[in-house]
Amino acid sequence: MSEPISASDTNTIEISQETDRPWERLEELADAGDTESLTTYLESLSVGDQALALSRTDEAHLQTVLTSLAGEDAAELLRHLSESQAADIVETLPAEDAAAIVHEMPSDEQADLLGDLDAKQVSAILEALPHEEADAVRKLTAYSDDVAGGLLVREILRFDYSTKVADVISTLSENADEFRDYDVQYAYLTDAENRLVGVLPMRNLLFARRSDPVADIMIADPLSLRDDTPLDDLIDFFETHHFLGVPVVDAEGKLLGVVHRNAVDYEATRAAENDFLKSQGIIGGEELRTMPLFLRARRRLSWLSINILLNIGAAAVIAIYQDTLEKVIALAVFLPIISDMSGCSGNQAVAVSMRELSLGLIRPTEMLRVWLKEVSVGLINGAALGLLVAIVAVVWDGNPYLGLVVGLALFANTIVAVSIGGTVPLVLKRFGFDPAVASGPLLTTVTDMCGFFLVLGLATAMLNQLI
Amino acid sequence: MSEPISASDTNTIEISQETDRPWERLEELADAGDTESLTTYLESLSVGDQALALSRTDEAHLQTVLTSLAGEDAAELLRHLSESQAADIVETLPAEDAAAIVHEMPSDEQADLLGDLDAKQVSAILEALPHEEADAVRKLTAYSDDVAGGLLVREILRFDYSTKVADVISTLSENADEFRDYDVQYAYLTDAENRLVGVLPMRNLLFARRSDPVADIMIADPLSLRDDTPLDDLIDFFETHHFLGVPVVDAEGKLLGVVHRNAVDYEATRAAENDFLKSQGIIGGEELRTMPLFLRARRRLSWLSINILLNIGAAAVIAIYQDTLEKVIALAVFLPIISDMSGCSGNQAVAVSMRELSLGLIRPTEMLRVWLKEVSVGLINGAALGLLVAIVAVVWDGNPYLGLVVGLALFANTIVAVSIGGTVPLVLKRFGFDPAVASGPLLTTVTDMCGFFLVLGLATAMLNQLI
Numbered sequence: 001m002s003e004p005i006s007a008s009d010t011n012t013i014e015i016s017q018e019t020d021r022p023w024e025r026l027e028e029l030a031d032a033g034d035t036e037s038l039t040t041y042l043e044s045l046s047v048g049d050q051a052l053a054l055s056r057t058d059e060a061h062l063q064t065v066l067t068s069l070a071g072e073d074a075a076e077l078l079r080h081l082s083e084s085q086a087a088d089i090v091e092t093l094p095a096e097d098a099a100a101i102v103h104e105m106p107s108d109e110q111a112d113l114l115g116d117l118d119a120k121q122v123s124a125i126l127e128a129l130p131h132e133e134a135d136a137v138r139k140l141t142a143y144s145d146d147v148a149g150g151l152l153v154r155e156i157l158r159f160d161y162s163t164k165v166a167d168v169i170s171t172l173s174e175n176a177d178e179f180r181d182y183d184v185q186y187a188y189l190t191d192a193e194n195r196l197v198g199v200l201p202m203r204n205l206l207f208a209r210r211s212d213p214v215a216d217i218m219i220a221d222p223l224s225l226r227d228d229t230p231l232d233d234l235i236d237f238f239e240t241h242h243f244l245g246v247p248v249v250d251a252e253g254k255l256l257g258v259v260h261r262n263a264v265d266y267e268a269t270r271a272a273e274n275d276f277l278k279s280q281g282i283i284g285g286e287e288l289r290t291m292p293l294f295l296r297a298r299r300r301l302s303w304l305s306i307n308i309l310l311n312i313g314a315a316a317v318i319a320i321y322q323d324t325l326e327k328v329i330a331l332a333v334f335l336p337i338i339s340d341m342s343g344c345s346g347n348q349a350v351a352v353s354m355r356e357l358s359l360g361l362i363r364p365t366e367m368l369r370v371w372l373k374e375v376s377v378g379l380i381n382g383a384a385l386g387l388l389v390a391i392v393a394v395v396w397d398g399n400p401y402l403g404l405v406v407g408l409a410l411f412a413n414t415i416v417a418v419s420i421g422g423t424v425p426l427v428l429k430r431f432g433f434d435p436a437v438a439s440g441p442l443l444t445t446v447t448d449m450c451g452f453f454l455v456l457g458l459a460t461a462m463l464n465q466l467i
Numbered sequence: 468m469s470e471p472i473s474a475s476d477t478n479t480i481e482i483s484q485e486t487d488r489p490w491e492r493l494e495e496l497a498d499a500g501d502t503e504s505l506t507t508y509l510e511s512l513s514v515g516d517q518a519l520a521l522s523r524t525d526e527a528h529l530q531t532v533l534t535s536l537a538g539e540d541a542a543e544l545l546r547h548l549s550e551s552q553a554a555d556i557v558e559t560l561p562a563e564d565a566a567a568i569v570h571e572m573p574s575d576e577q578a579d580l581l582g583d584l585d586a587k588q589v590s591a592i593l594e595a596l597p598h599e600e601a602d603a604v605r606k607l608t609a610y611s612d613d614v615a616g617g618l619l620v621r622e623i624l625r626f627d628y629s630t631k632v633a634d635v636i637s638t639l640s641e642n643a644d645e646f647r648d649y650d651v652q653y654a655y656l657t658d659a660e661n662r663l664v665g666v667l668p669m670r671n672l673l674f675a676r677r678s679d680p681v682a683d684i685m686i687a688d689p690l691s692l693r694d695d696t697p698l699d700d701l702i703d704f705f706e707t708h709h710f711l712g713v714p715v716v717d718a719e720g721k722l723l724g725v726v727h728r729n730a731v732d733y734e735a736t737r738a739a740e741n742d743f744l745k746s747q748g749i750i751g752g753e754e755l756r757t758m759p760l761f762l763r764a765r766r767r768l769s770w771l772s773i774n775i776l777l778n779i780g781a782a783a784v785i786a787i788y789q790d791t792l793e794k795v796i797a798l799a800v801f802l803p804i805i806s807d808m809s810g811c812s813g814n815q816a817v818a819v820s821m822r823e824l825s826l827g828l829i830r831p832t833e834m835l836r837v838w839l840k841e842v843s844v845g846l847i848n849g850a851a852l853g854l855l856v857a858i859v860a861v862v863w864d865g866n867p868y869l870g871l872v873v874g875l876a877l878f879a880n881t882i883v884a885v886s887i888g889g890t891v892p893l894v895l896k897r898f899g900f901d902p903a904v905a906s907g908p909l910l911t912t913v914t915d916m917c918g919f920f921l922v923l924g925l926a927t928a929m930l931n932q933l934i
Contacts, residue, residue: 047706048827055828080706082826173674185652205673207640239514239547244711265732272739273822276746280818281811287819288828289840297847300815307811308852311804312859318800319863325799332792332799333785336806336915337778344748344774348767351747352754355740359549360515361522361755373756380764385775392779396786448803 022049023056030057030064038065039073047080055085055290059092067097075104078113084286087116095121099128102137107154108263111140115150146267148234148248149227152257157187159214161197166210168200188247188255189218196224196247196255224249227256231271234264275354278436281307307441314339314448321456328466330397331459334389334406338455341385341410342417342447349374349421350439357429364430367423374422375415382414401465409454417447489516490523497524497531505532506540514547522552522757526559534564542571545580551753554583562588566595569604574621575730578607582617613734615701615715616694619724624654626681628664633677635667655714655722656685663691663714663722691716694723698738701731742821745903748774774908781915788923795933797864798926801856801873805922808852808877809884809914816841816888817906824896831897834890841889842882849881868932876921884914 022045029038042050042065054062054077066074066089078086078101090098090113102110102125114122114137122141126134136154143149159168168187189198198218208217224247225237237246238261245258277286281303287296318325318335325331353370356362362370390407394400421443425435428442459466489512496505509517521529521544533541533556545553545568557565557580569577569592581589581604589608593601603621610616626635635654656665665685675684691714692704704713705728712725744753748770754763785792785802792798820837823829829837857874861867888910892902895909926933 046827047703051827052830085826085828169673172670176670176674202670202673203639203643206636206669207643236514262728262732265729265736269732269736269739272736272743273825276739276743277818277822279743279747280814282815282818282822286822288826289819289823289837290828293843293847297844300812300844301848301851303815304808304811304848304852305855308804308808308855311807312856315800315804318803319797322796322800326793326796329789329793329796330786332802333782333789335799336785336803336919337775337782339803339807340778340810340911340915341771341775344771345767347747348749348770351744351749352756355744355749355753356756358740359552359755360513360518361552361757363519370756376760377764377767380760381768381771384768385771388772388775389779444807448807452803 022053026053026057026065027061030061030068033064033068035068039069042069042073042077050077051081051085054081054089055288062089063093063097066093066101071100071104074101075109079105079109082286082288083112083116084288085290086113088288088291091117091121095124095128099125103129103133107136107140107257108151110137111143111150112145114141115145143227146231147227148225148229148259149256151231151234151263151267152227152248152259153263154257156258158255159187159189159200161189161191161215161218162213163189164210165205165208165212165214165217168214169205169210172205185244187214188258189214190255194255195253196222196249198222199247222247224255225259226251231264231267234259235268238264275436278434279440281440283437307444310441310445311448314445314452317449317452318456321452321460324456324460324463327463328402328459330393330399330402331406331455334393334409335452335455337389338406338410338413338451339444339448341389342413342451343444345378345381345385345414346417346421346443346447347440349377349418350425350435350443353422353425354435354439357425357435362426364426367426370422370426371419374418378415378418381418382411385414386411399466401462405458405462405466406455409451409458413447413451413454416450417443420446489520493520493524493532494528497528497535500531500535502535506536509536509540509544517544518548518552521548521556522755529556530560530564533560533568538567538571541568542576546572546576549753549755550579550583551755552757553580555755555758558584558588562591562595566592570596570600574603574607574724575618577604578610578617579612581608582612610694613698614694615692615696615726616723618698618701618730618734619694619715619726620730621724623725625722626654626656626667628656628658628682628685629680630656631677632672632675632679632681632684635681636672636677639672652711654681655725656681657722661722662720663689663716665689666714689714691722692726693718698731698734701726702735705731742903745901746907748907750904774911777908777912778915781912781919784916784919785923788919788927791923791927791930794930795869795926797860797866797869798873798922801860801876802919802922804856805873805877805880805918806911806915808856809880809918810911812845812848812852812881813884813888813910813914814907816844816885817892817902817910820889820892821902821906824892824902829893831893834893837889837893838886841885845882845885848885849878852881853878866933868929872925872929872933873922876918876925880914880918880921883917884910887913 025041026038029041045053057065066077069077078089081089090101093101098121102113105113114125117125126138129137140149140152140154145151185202187200187202188196189200191197198215198220199222200214200218204217223241225234227248227250243261245260247258248256250256281300283303284299287299289296353362357364386407389410390403393406394403421439424439424442428435428438492508493505496508512520524532533544536544545556548556557568565588569580572580581592584592593605596604607616607619607621612618652669654667654669655663656667658664665682665687666689667681667685671684690708692701694715694717696715710728712727714725715723717723748767750770751766754766756763820829824831853874856877857870860873861870888906891906891909895902895905
């Protein structure tokens, strides 16, 4: 992957070119049983190509690849994959092999991975792990992904606060290789009951007298967070503080581990990606096209069936006005336009509300404020869209009253759509629902009903002018 | 914000409660001119409440707040805000005051902020900065946000590689306060021409002889990236390597600065959030409801006007079949259902394709693969939805042929929708367009046209059975 450049004499990386069909090469190497070439080949691939190659390799070869790699290399490989892909792969492995890989993962990744497997497989893997480790993993897996307990790593530097500076330095020096993987800037100091009493910035060791206890150069009463601190508060914490990590304690102040900034950033990205997926109707877990067909179809269908019922409900309004529609058939052309455009306007308002909610710029109770801000935009854009559609109607049909009806309806329904779109996420949030999932269908149903009612109701009122 | 808990004797943070109307308190304190209380009050607020308070404070008070804080505190405050909010606030300040704040920001934030201001204001601020700094800022601002050059910080520890260990340690010790803000784990070693020759992990200083040159304990030929490395490759780099930062060099191998993992994670989150906003029709920049009404309306309208034109084009299909519709008015009830449901099915396929593209699990050229995977889901879900809508039609209208027409149409159009939804993001990506912006409108237009054509075409063919 890296290529020294003679001009600069440094190891500047040229990102590798796409490899053609890397999964075929992977299967070849697995068949040949040459572990070293396999490892080298995988390392030569970009992260994207690793994910691609593994997703396209058949199950038998995949097992050979993962079991022939050293546990550590396999763990490293899995951490580059999306969580659902990693879980899908581990599910194909015998529990013993899966346990060997899990054993090499840092504790936050262990918890993530096991959280995505089914209960039966989790207990099989836990049984295959060393007893003590299994206990620790079980404890962390009990936390959900979005609280401090579920995001912490147990692999931290921990010393009794009475340890001498010289002893800390010699421990560090003896275990330099192991600690290299920790990205260590701090050691955490505890008392005899494992309660956190201080944090020791490693750089303080540089200037310290070696015979002093580390307590003399530690930061006493360090900031820490409880294990049940939710993700939003963790994001807030790392925005407020420059730290790369924060120690996490349980109800008794005992040190459980450290949540790193990276883990929180990663979850924040995942939350944003999930909001996108959910708003598009991918619910109940990420979908990759390598997953079984019926799982994919079933998950998508559960979302579609709710939507079609809501849609049929909205369309019932049209059925009520069938007589009017029969007399002014041109209205049928405009019904889908009004439905689609109101959806578009409403979704814009939904997106702005969700963004403002996540930035803290609006509170779930401030319905009136949002509504006023949306109505003003709705008046302008509704007028523009209504005018446009009215002109189209008049030019096409020749009857100015048809223009009046559809123009007025779209104008009014745009205002309805932005009002609902702006406030629905606040209401959902306030009552503990997920705005990303539920805002879209609720918005579409109400604006469709209302739009059909406006067009057909106005047309009924002006029927004499329209015929 | 922090509250010691007696039970544990540690500084476990209780996340502060929401403050009622914090902007009023802020305006009071600004009027009183008490800088110290102002600083203390702002620090007591959560990041969300800071953003809220600043967004609701009027312009005059905001100027007082920002100019009465020390430049450093004001810079700290702005970094907690979203980029568009920060830019909006800085735009209200005189160039001198803005420059005093910019001066205190790390270089990547300087570049971000100035990138969001208009050109006239940027040059006013640059003129008010010290000459040398203005040059450096100008250089970084020239890079776009999504390449290494635009994300790097210049504030790094940099030594000549011939410096003695003892001299590095004493420099660190003398400047301990300044370096505390750097989150330093590495120093970067350069030759006389400022070319990167090595990286020095700070922990190596612990075990080194003080009279040796740092070159003896450095990592020689360290990995580095070019200034034009795009964001996707940076994400890939940090997924592959454990590093917290990577040095960035120009074409001649000269060290420009370091891109930190955090900056890359932040951009990744922003990209995911923007995909969500764009897919919902918030285009041309983030919208906050504190922005001017006409800006908000104009940006939203530019997106809506394209959509309404596409919509009118699709609805033209209905106009063509007006005769059929006149004879079987019940069809008008099902047109919006078929349009909406096809949009839903297609959007699911769009979301999965965009996710697989971003994970590298699919290449933009693999249209056939995606299409096959989507058709199979489309067959199942189309059959289920088609059957449901057919039953509804038969129960409501009593004519089995109406059920046949709308059921078949929805079945076929679901397959069309997932085929288009799955492949459109690949095509757009391949030709350099943004799938998040363009997939939705393209999908809706084609599936609407096709759906209307299917319902009304089938109905025309079976007209004798339907009347």
